[in-house]
Amino acid sequence: MAESVPVEDHLARVLALVTPLAPVTVPTADAMGLVSAADVTAPTALPRFDHAAMDGYAVRAADVSAPVSLPVAGVVAAGDASLPSLTPGTAWRIMTGAPVPSGADAVVPFEWTDRGVDVVAIGQTVATGRHIRRAGEDVVAGSVVVATGALLAPAHLALIAGVGVGSVSVHPAPRVAVIATGAELVVGGASGAGEVSDSNTVAISAAAAAAGATVQAFGPVPDAPAALLEQVLAAAELADLVVTTGGISAGDHDVVKAALRGRDGFWFGGVAVKPGRPQGCGLILASDGRRVPVLCLPGTPVAAYSSFRLFAEPALRALAGRVPRSSARAVLDAPVDVASDRTLVLPAVQVGPGRVAQLPGHVGHSQRLLAAADVLLVMPPGDAPVPAGAEVEILPLG
Numbered sequence: 001m002a003e004s005v006p007v008e009d010h011l012a013r014v015l016a017l018v019t020p021l022a023p024v025t026v027p028t029a030d031a032m033g034l035v036s037a038a039d040v041t042a043p044t045a046l047p048r049f050d051h052a053a054m055d056g057y058a059v060r061a062a063d064v065s066a067p068v069s070l071p072v073a074g075v076v077a078a079g080d081a082s083l084p085s086l087t088p089g090t091a092w093r094i095m096t097g098a099p100v101p102s103g104a105d106a107v108v109p110f111e112w113t114d115r116g117v118d119v120v121a122i123g124q125t126v127a128t129g130r131h132i133r134r135a136g137e138d139v140v141a142g143s144v145v146v147a148t149g150a151l152l153a154p155a156h157l158a159l160i161a162g163v164g165v166g167s168v169s170v171h172p173a174p175r176v177a178v179i180a181t182g183a184e185l186v187v188g189g190a191s192g193a194g195e196v197s198d199s200n201t202v203a204i205s206a207a208a209a210a211a212g213a214t215v216q217a218f219g220p221v222p223d224a225p226a227a228l229l230e231q232v233l234a235a236a237e238l239a240d241l242v243v244t245t246g247g248i249s250a251g252d253h254d255v256v257k258a259a260l261r262g263r264d265g266f267w268f269g270g271v272a273v274k275p276g277r278p279q280g281c282g283l284i285l286a287s288d289g290r291r292v293p294v295l296c297l298p299g300t301p302v303a304a305y306s307s308f309r310l311f312a313e314p315a316l317r318a319l320a321g322r323v324p325r326s327s328a329r330a331v332l333d334a335p336v337d338v339a340s341d342r343t344l345v346l347p348a349v350q351v352g353p354g355r356v357a358q359l360p361g362h363v364g365h366s367q368r369l370l371a372a373a374d375v376l377l378v379m380p381p382g383d384a385p386v387p388a389g390a391e392v393e394i395l396p397l398g
């Protein structure tokens with residue numbers, strides 16, 4: 001068998017198939033988790049106008065020598081459209097968020113006063129500017145509030161909305177098509193001889209959704225190359241990435257390989273990773289001219305999931321305009337034996353903040369152990385145990 005290629009080389013091969021999706025404009029409220037495709041510039045300052053930071057009285061600081069009583073000229077509340085002006089030697093009752101009357105330069109909170117309605121007694125002096133939020137003190141009009149390439153989180157959306165911008169240019173969430181293959185597969189509970197319950201469709205769909213994609217599942221598709229090819233072509237019409245599982249090793253019925261191997265630019269071969277050695281990838285031309293990447297993952301459930309995390313998730317991140325690889329790391333709590341010429345992907349648990357330990361009883365393809373794990377350790381090839389205290393790459397689960 002041909003030599004296996006290193007994980008990094010296969011990842012590079014996969015990422016070479018992917019370019020960020022063309023930007024679209026979406027309502028600000030719908031942009032969570034997407035990457036901005038253009039700078040967002042503030043059309044207005046934030047705050048837009050000088051406003052009270054406390055409920056109390058707007059005054060001229062120079063008029064407040066403690067103790068003092070000032071006549072109250074009126075009340076100004078948040079949302080009031082007309083801006084009163086303050087006559088020296090008077091106070092305006094003012095509510096948090098209300099525009100500060102012209103001529104006032106401080107707000108005395110209720111707690112420092114007798115809360116008088118017509119006349120207010122103030123018990124302490126106030127510094128100029130106190131309890132006033134100045135126009136533009138947070139954001140200057142015309143400045144960039146969110147730069148191109150930002151992964152939009154709630155705080156970004158709040159800032160964009162806060163400066164009054166209702167829509168943003170983003171790379172859209174990638175659409176993923178999942179195609180499980182295997183004549184043995186049944187949806188729901190397998191009961192007949194030789195039948196296997198399809199778990200890859202569920203696992204890969206969930207993992208793709210967790211990576212921010214929208215997902216459509218097809219299949220399971222039986223072991224007929226023509227039918228599989230038809231399904232892949234149909235899926236590519238609707239998706240930005242097609243992920244298949246199964247049918248790519250060395251068996252007599254390896255349908256994915258049979259259907260796609262001969263196509264221009266498709267590659268199938270071994271990757272030096274355990275689990276997940278057989279891999280494949282290529283591009284399918286959709287009728288609208290898009291060249292849709294197809295990743296062919298092995299069928300064995302733990303290998304399929306692990307391969308998704310190593311190769312498909314970075315592809316999704318790249319499609320979404322993100323840095324392809326998340327680089328989570330943790331410190332080993334106990335040594336891990338890696339004597340292998342392949343990268344080992346091992347189930348492990350979190351045993352303390354930033355500390356992980358391999359799960360005992362690892363037997364290769366255990367779905368039970370995978371479900372019991374908090375993280376997968378990604379251990380590069382090596383010939384000696386990696387000691388406790390070493391920092392290693394992890395793929396967080398959950």
Ligand SMILES: Nc1nc2c(c(=O)[nH]1)N[C@H]1C(S)=C(S)[C@@H](COP(=O)(O)OP(=O)(O)OC[C@H]3O[C@@H](n4cnc5c(N)ncnc54)[C@H](O)[C@@H]3O)O[C@H]1N2
Pocket residue numbers: 180181182184185196197198199200201245246247248249250251254275276277278297298299300301303
């Ligand atoms: N002679 C060789 N045999 C195998 C090799 C090899 O190099 N030479 N590689 C082995 C390795 S490593 C893996 S991993 C598997 C991958 O094989 P395939 O990708 O072709 O997967 P299948 O044969 O279709 O299935 C493997 C296994 O997984 C079960 N499966 C498949 N799909 C699902 C699903 N959707 N849900 C649940 N279980 C699924 C399937 O029933 C098989 O048991 O090949 C080795 N063989």
Ligand code: MOO
Pocket residue numbers: 273274275276277278298300303
């Ligand atoms: O490489 Mo396979 O995924 O170990 O069984």
